[in-house]
Amino acid sequence: MAVALASTDRLASLAGRRPTLATLCSHSSLQIFHGARTEGFATLGLCIGAPPRFYDAFPLARPDRFLSVPTAKDLPSVAERLRSDGAIIVPHGSFVEYVGADRFAEIDVPVFGNRAVLAWESDRRKERDWLDIAGVPMPKRYEEPSEIDGPVIVKYYGAKGGKGFFLAKNREALADFRPTGPYVIQEYVLGTRYYMHFFYSPLSDRGYRVGHGSLELLGMDRRDEANIDELYKLGAQEELLKAGIRPTFVVTGNVPVVLRESLLPKAFDVAARIVESSIDLFGGMVGPFCVEGIMTEDLEFKVFEISTRIVAGTNLFISGSPYSDLVAPALSTGRRIAQEIHRGETEGRLAEILS
Ligand code: ATP
Numbered sequence: 060m061a062v063a064l065a066s067t068d069r070l071a072s073l074a075g076r077r078p079t080l081a082t083l084c085s086h087s088s089l090q091i092f093h094g095a096r097t098e099g100f101a102t103l104g105l106c107i108g109a110p111p112r113f114y115d116a117f118p119l120a121r122p123d124r125f126l127s128v129p130t131a132k133d134l135p136s137v138a139e140r141l142r143s144d145g146a147i148i149v150p151h152g153s154f155v156e157y158v159g160a161d162r163f164a165e166i167d168v169p170v171f172g173n174r175a176v177l178a179w180e181s182d183r184r185k186e187r188d189w190l191d192i193a194g195v196p197m198p199k200r201y202e203e204p205s206e207i208d209g210p211v212i213v214k215y216y217g218a219k220g221g222k223g224f225f226l227a228k229n230r231e232a233l234a235d236f237r238p239t240g241p242y243v244i245q246e247y248v249l250g251t252r253y254y255m256h257f258f259y260s261p262l263s264d265r266g267y268r269v270g271h272g273s274l275e276l277l278g279m280d281r282r283d284e285a286n287i288d289e290l291y292k293l294g295a296q297e298e299l300l301k302a303g304i305r306p307t308f309v310v311t312g313n314v315p316v317v318l319r320e321s322l323l324p325k326a327f328d329v330a331a332r333i334v335e336s337s338i339d340l341f342g343g344m345v346g347p348f349c350v351e352g353i354m355t356e357d358l359e360f361k362v363f364e365i366s367t368r369i370v371a372g373t374n375l376f377i378s379g380s381p382y383s384d385l386v387a388p389a390l391s392t393g394r395r396i397a398q399e400i401h402r403g404e405t406e407g408r409l410a411e412i413l414s
Contacts, residue, residue, distance in 0.1 A: 061261065061271060062342045064173050064414040072142035073169060073409065079103050079123075080397060081146040083131070084111050086153035087369050087393065089120040090377050094393030095149075096120075098401050103146055107131055107157075131157035134166070141168045147413060149396055151369045155181075169413040171396060175341040176367045183216060183243060186365065193336035195329050196361050198353075199246035204233045210247040215240050224308055245363070250355040253318060254280050254372050256380075257330045258347050258395050261411050262402050269331045270338045276326070277347075277392050278380035280372030283312040313372040317381050318354075325360055326350070333365060345412050346399060347373070347392045369393070 080095040081103040082088050092102045096119065104110065104122035107130060114121040126141075128134055135158070141148070148154075148170045155163050160181040164174050179185045190197055201207050207230040215223045215238075226247055227233045233244075256279060261272035268274075285307060318326060330350050337344040349370040352362040373392040376383060383390040403409040 061408070061411050062338070063410040064175075064342055064345070064412070065169060065410045067410075069167075069169055070409055070413065073145055073147070076145045077101070078145050078147045078169075078400065078404070080149055080400065081105055081126075081141060081144075082149045082151060083107075083134070083154040083157065084114070084122075084125070085157075086151040087371055087374055088122075088151065089114075089117055090374055090391050090393035091149050091151065091369065091396065092122045092393070093117075093120040093377060094391050094395070095397045097389075097394050098397035100397055100400070103141075103144060105134060105137075132159070132162065134158050135162055138167045147171055147400060149369075152366060152371065155368070169409075171400060171413060172345045172368060173342055174414045176337065176344050179337075179341060180365065180367045183214075189336060189340060190333070190362060190365070192340065193332040195332055196359060198248050198361050198363055201244040201246075204230060204236060204244065207233065207244065210249075211244050212247045213242055213244050215242045222307055222309055225305060248353040248355060248361050248363070250353040250361075252281055252351070252353050253316060253326075253360075254282060254313075254370065255318075255326055255330065255350045255352075256280070256347065256370065256373050256376075256392060257350060258392065258399075259334045259344060260399055261343060261345055262399065262406065262408055267327060267331075269334050270343060274327065274331055274334060275383075275386055275395070276323075276330075277383040277386065277390065277395060278373055278376040279316050279318060279382065280313040280375055281316045282310045282372065283314060284308040285311045310371075313375055315375050315380070322354065322358065322360070325358075329360060329362060346396055369396070 079101040082091045084104045084106040095102050102122040104125045106125055106127050110125040146168055148168050160177045164177050179189050211227050213225050256277045258275045258277050263273040266273040344367050347369045349366040350362055351364040352360050354360050369392050377391045379389050399412055403412045
């Protein structure tokens with residue numbers, strides 16, 4: 060049965076008009092604007108300060124209009140203006156991070172997707188509970204350093220892009236560990252990383268059925284992470300440390316990957332479980348999400364993170380990916396978002412995909 064995420068009040072600004080798709084000029088905005096324009100929507104670029112000049116270099120992805128605010132924290136204050144423009148906000152990772160999850164959840168403008176997901180995603184413990192309930196394999200978590208029985212990764216909360224994370228080969232290596240803030244200690248999973256770009260449509264009634272809609276796989280990438288990805292060149296972490304360099308995981312780019320075809324059932328099973336438990340826990344996640352995990356040599360896929368909106372790795376696939384090409388031609392995640400909004404409009408079902 061369909062779930063209404065948005066109240067009639069929330070959607071009042073869209074009544075009887077074609078919406079404008081708005082997002083913050085950063086992260087995956089070129090793709091979002093390009094997809095929206097391809098599907099015939101007007102577009103609005105929200106920017107901090109003057110409109111970024113690089114948009115002039117990409118005429119097919121430049122928004123029709125810009126709206127500037129002094130800082131990201133000021134975005135909620137232009138809500139009335141956005142409503143009067145008939146805007147729907149399309150969130151992306153940087154949008155939520157810059158505005159802050161709490162403030163973003165309160166913005167009084169229709170947002171694509173279910174904003175209730177923010178409370179589950181922005182808190183590492185809650186995210187783990189969600190994945191636990193979904194029955195998804197995850198890296199083991201150690202409550203105390205004394206429990207450690209193998210290599211671990213220590214993650215500070217809110218360490219964006221993995222900055223400040225570090226690895227320890229064993230318990231002894233953490234003997235002198237003095238935390239500088241809240242953290243978790245996780246099993247360091249040895250294997251190959253995959254960042255899988257899924258899309259859940261509650262409106263679709265065909266394809267790979269999950270919940271009351273269907274699940275699509277639109278692409279896959281691996282992140283280039285400085286400086287850990289260069290670790291092999293120095294031989295071992297100790298060598299880096301001896302050189303006075305702490306390994307970090309700061310994302311600097313993305314490369315396309317595909318999964319062994321025989322592992323696709325596993326990927327879909329994990330993603331479907333995450334969607335199904337989201338429906339039970341908070342009315343369901345809508346639209347793009349990314350399952351981030353490590354395939355071990357025993358072909359077990361351990362999920363270390365989910366991102367519940369469009370991820371920057373999808374920027375690789377503006378004209379399609381080896382997966383989205385098998386769904387529809389030239390289908391980016393940005394375009395898929397616009398298509399979903401278009402369908403919601405046409406079928407009078409926007410309340411199921413906006414909040
Ligand atoms: P972001 O928000 O940018 O996704 P983050 O700060 O939430 O980053 P994670 O995504 O949890 O951090 O991890 C950052 C990187 O650390 C991953 O991309 C991966 O390379 C590595 N990593 C995280 N957890 C593990 C693990 N348990 N085992 C091995 N590597 C891991």
